[in-house]
Amino acid sequence: MSTAMNFGAKTFTPRPPEKGAFPLDHFGECKAFKEKFMKCLRDNSFDNSMCRLQSKDYLECRMDHQLMTKEPLAKLGFRDLMDPPPNQSDRDSKP
Amino acid sequence: MLLPLLLRQAASCRAAPRRLLHHQAQHDPRRLLHHQAQHDPRRLLHHQAQHDFLRRRLPPRLHAQSRNRKSKSEQQRDEWSTRNKTVLTYIAAAGVGMIGLSYAAVPLYRLYCQASGLGGTAVAGHDVDQVETMTPVKERIIKITFNADRHASMQWNFKPQQTEIFVVPGETALAFYRAKNPTDKPIIGISTYNVVPFEAGQYFNKIQCFCFEEQRLNPHEEVDMPVFFYIDPEFDEDPRMARVDTITLSYTFFEAKEGQNLPLPGYSYN
Numbered sequence: 001m002s003t004a005m006n007f008g009a010k011t012f013t014p015r016p017p018e019k020g021a022f023p024l025d026h027f028g029e030c031k032a033f034k035e036k037f038m039k040c041l042r043d044n045s046f047d048n049s050m051c052r053l054q055s056k057d058y059l060e061c062r063m064d065h066q067l068m069t070k071e072p073l074a075k076l077g078f079r080d081l082m083d084p085p086p087n088q089s090d091r092d093s094k095p
Numbered sequence: 096m097l098l099p100l101l102l103r104q105a106a107s108c109r110a111a112p113r114r115l116l117h118h119q120a121q122h123d124p125r126r127l128l129h130h131q132a133q134h135d136p137r138r139l140l141h142h143q144a145q146h147d148f149l150r151r152r153l154p155p156r157l158h159a160q161s162r163n164r165k166s167k168s169e170q171q172r173d174e175w176s177t178r179n180k181t182v183l184t185y186i187a188a189a190g191v192g193m194i195g196l197s198y199a200a201v202p203l204y205r206l207y208c209q210a211s212g213l214g215g216t217a218v219a220g221h222d223v224d225q226v227e228t229m230t231p232v233k234e235r236i237i238k239i240t241f242n243a244d245r246h247a248s249m250q251w252n253f254k255p256q257q258t259e260i261f262v263v264p265g266e267t268a269l270a271f272y273r274a275k276n277p278t279d280k281p282i283i284g285i286s287t288y289n290v291v292p293f294e295a296g297q298y299f300n301k302i303q304c305f306c307f308e309e310q311r312l313n314p315h316e317e318v319d320m321p322v323f324f325y326i327d328p329e330f331d332e333d334p335r336m337a338r339v340d341t342i343t344l345s346y347t348f349f350e351a352k353e354g355q356n357l358p359l360p361g362y363s364y365n
Contacts, residue, residue, distance in 0.1 A: 012293050017301040018226075021308040024318050034271060034319050038256060047261045048268040049231075055269035059323070068303070076302065077226045077267030077325060 023067050030061040056081055225327075226302065231265035232331045242345035243272055249350045250278050251312065256319070265328035267302065272320040272346060276312035283311045285351040291343045294335055298327040299342065309351050 040051040062068035241255035256271040286306045290296035305320040
């Protein structure tokens with residue numbers, strides 16, 4: 001936590017999340033998806049770009065179990081994953 | 096015969112007029128008398144007049160001099176006093192200006208911070224629709240490291256599930272923390288976060304996380320806490336961020352009392 005005693009030093013102001021807080025997954029309903037995601041991360045040396053499908057699946061699970069407000073995935077930045085790729089080259093450009 | 100007489104008269108005119116007179120008394124009494132009458136009174140008057148004139152002149156001269164001297168010093172004093180007054184006026188104006196500046200500095204500094212984004216203050220007008228339309232900047236890979244802290248009196252076990260993750264700006268990312276309540280009673284926690292370096296904090300946007308809201312953990316319960324975030328694509332265009340390759344996200348958990356309502360940070364600035 002940044003103390004208030006150093007006047008003139010840059011301080012950090014935390015911002016609230018845009019869509020609020022995740023409700024806690026007390027029953028572990030989406031734990032399987034989480035494990036898949038973590039495994040993918042470990043396999044790809046923690047490169048997020050390779051594991052976007054798994055993160056999309058996890059968020060879909062949360063929405064299904066009412067642990068997250070339902071929203072079109074395009075709004076969550078998965079627009080490129082939603083479009084059906086017309087050809088293979090498009091699949092390559094997918095992050 | 097008369098010529099030597101005339102010459103002698105001219106030569107000895109100054110020397111001895113009386114002798115001449117006496118000498119010439121017989122010859123030209125009228126002329127000599129006339130001459131004497133001409134000479135002496137005129138000369139005497141002239142001499143006297145001169146003396147009087149001199150006498151008359153001296154007192155006025157002295158008087159004029161003293162008046163000039165006094166006016167000079169007076170002038171100097173006047174000059175000094177006007178100069179002092181102008182200097183004092185300038186100093187007083189500067190003092191008042193400083194006081195006014197110190198009052199104006201508070202809103203001005205706030206405006207400047209908002210405009211320049213120093214200290215991680217929220218850049219005004221964050222577009223939520225940006226998430227939908229942003230394109231990832233594939234060339235810039237940033238490492239996000241995770242840190243988990245808790246308050247000394249907080250008994251949860253709190254740690255991140257991955258030490259680091261590589262993201263690019265403009266791409267949404269997911270990360271997990273794990274919290275466990277090892278005690279026998281439910282504990283309510285509330286968390287806040289910190290981003291280092293501070294300037295990168297304005298580009299770190301969280302779509303959803305578990306902070307700033309009370310999270311209740313039952314005894315011996317373990318949960319996964321996700322953080323869904325992205326780095327603003329403008330991060331790549333900021334010259335101050337050119338050397339930033341690592342961003343550290345740090346969460347700290349505190350114990351919250353039941354029913355405590357904490358104000359959300361950042362809203363006081365809006």
